[in-house]
Amino acid sequence: MEMFNYMEEYDYEQLVLCQDKNSGLKAIIVIHDTTLGPALGGTRMWTYSSEEDAIEDALRLAKGMTYKNAAAGLNLGGGKAVIIGDPKKDKNPEMFRAFGRYIQSLNGRYITAEDVGTTVHDMDLIHMETNFVTGTSPESGSSGNPSPVTGYGIYKGMKAAAMEAYGDPSLEGKTVAVQGVGNVAYALCEHLHEEGADLIVTDVNKEAAKRAVDTFGAKLVEPDEIYGVDCDIYAPCALGATINDETIPQLKAKIVAGSANNQLKTMEHGDMLHEMGIVYAPDYVINSGGVINVSDELDGYNHKRAMKKVEMIYDNLTQVFEISRRDQIPTYAAADRLAEERIRSLQASRSQFLRNGHHILSRR
Numbered sequence: 001m002e003m004f005n006y007m008e009e010y011d012y013e014q015l016v017l018c019q020d021k022n023s024g025l026k027a028i029i030v031i032h033d034t035t036l037g038p039a040l041g042g043t044r045m046w047t048y049s050s051e052e053d054a055i056e057d058a059l060r061l062a063k064g065m066t067y068k069n070a071a072a073g074l075n076l077g078g079g080k081a082v083i084i085g086d087p088k089k090d091k092n093p094e095m096f097r098a099f100g101r102y103i104q105s106l107n108g109r110y111i112t113a114e115d116v117g118t119t120v121h122d123m124d125l126i127h128m129e130t131n132f133v134t135g136t137s138p139e140s141g142s143s144g145n146p147s148p149v150t151g152y153g154i155y156k157g158m159k160a161a162a163m164e165a166y167g168d169p170s171l172e173g174k175t176v177a178v179q180g181v182g183n184v185a186y187a188l189c190e191h192l193h194e195e196g197a198d199l200i201v202t203d204v205n206k207e208a209a210k211r212a213v214d215t216f217g218a219k220l221v222e223p224d225e226i227y228g229v230d231c232d233i234y235a236p237c238a239l240g241a242t243i244n245d246e247t248i249p250q251l252k253a254k255i256v257a258g259s260a261n262n263q264l265k266t267m268e269h270g271d272m273l274h275e276m277g278i279v280y281a282p283d284y285v286i287n288s289g290g291v292i293n294v295s296d297e298l299d300g301y302n303h304k305r306a307m308k309k310v311e312m313i314y315d316n317l318t319q320v321f322e323i324s325r326r327d328q329i330p331t332y333a334a335a336d337r338l339a340e341e342r343i344r345s346l347q348a349s350r351s352q353f354l355r356n357g358h359h360i361l362s363r364r
Ligand SMILES: NC(=O)C1=CN([C@@H]2O[C@H](COP(=O)(O)OP(=O)(O)OC[C@H]3O[C@@H](n4cnc5c(N)ncnc54)[C@H](O)[C@@H]3O)[C@@H](O)[C@H]2O)C=CC1
Pocket: 114, 115, 116, 117, 146, 147, 148, 150, 179, 180, 181, 182, 183, 184, 185, 202, 203, 204, 205, 208, 223, 237, 238, 239, 240, 259, 260, 261, 287, 288, 290, 291
């Protein structure tokens, strides 16, 4: 990949490679766009097959955060970090402290949180070196693990999608097929089960799958069977790019609504869902509950206030569906329009020069 060409084409601001031999840290921080405010996005720890794959993932996820934060109405830009390594084997406290020092060196341009492979404990270690971290232990007045709140936001967003597809937000009696019953999806399943939805689940981790079967009476299928099961809603809650040429023809669902980031392999797959009449809840709109929750810490965390903002995911998605119908465009394009419009309007109002700090001619 020609890095500067790529960054220029998609308007990336900064790419930082962080290395610490002592702890084995190999991390990438990407800041995509800070028009709306400091870049907030989680840190993923994953075993990438190459350094290029890790950089590409960080770039895609960071851009997604710009759109997510803008569409959620947050005064925050988009960024993301990845640490290369196996979260089960390669972690040590020094690694997260070294990473925290790199975050501190960016002086607030990037604020981190959890993502796949990182935990509240990891955020606490980062916090020993920098205040530019959210999702630390709730004992210190912080918001803790964002996943249950993300799960609640997905549930609310699913109801908005049901309203769009069936004219009724109720999920009672609906069959929901969930791919990946990890931290977010487990919380989602709790809400769905409570409302009386039927669950079909799969997970490559047998223990995670069993927990959902035992707790919610979910039906279990093999990982490659989940796309084609008879269901009303397909909820991709594992990793990205699972909506693609191979899986779309198998889908029987009327709605696609889940937590995974970057669900569409390419934009054309969003066009295909639209043409098939499947209601797609754009990933970065429906899965914004976690970032909405952790971002509330920046004003001194208040759980009630944060949850009120998370409820707005229903309205945000309703707005996306309205734009899609009005402009006759797929929902992913409608979401992009919403986010880009917000960024553009702030950019325009910032075009006037307002003196901020020392002027270059003050010679001080
Ligand atoms: N944790 C959060 O607050 C947020 C998470 N997300 C996204 O939601 C997704 C899930 O996040 P978490 O629940 O935190 O992660 P997690 O790691 O706890 O759960 C993911 C689950 O998917 C399973 N899985 C992986 N590949 C699979 C496959 N091919 N088939 C079936 N199962 C598979 C894993 O075994 C795991 O149980 C990720 O894409 C993440 O980026 C997005 C916004 C916020």
